[in-house]
Amino acid sequence: SGILVAMAFDLYVAICYPLRHSTTLTNPVVAKIGLAVVLRGIMLILPHPFLARRWPYCRTNIIPNTYCEHIAVVKLACTDISVSSYYSLSVAFLVI
16 A cells, blocks of 8 residues: 555656656655655554464464465464454554
């Protein structure tokens, strides 16, 4: 979603200010936008491993998927996972 916002900003500048597009979106500005997109993604995803590390796991630690998704790891925990569920829900609303 961050990449889509960056693309929308580029399109906005291209449509509303076509003659100033190259002066508005210089290389440093594009780098800052890219860095903001990456940092936003890291900030939203970083708490997931720390939340999953806190819980005890009483079943097998084998995930039935070929990729390690957060909810598959959380389902293996044998304790209350409501904190992770609330955080995932809030991240979903914040991203939208």
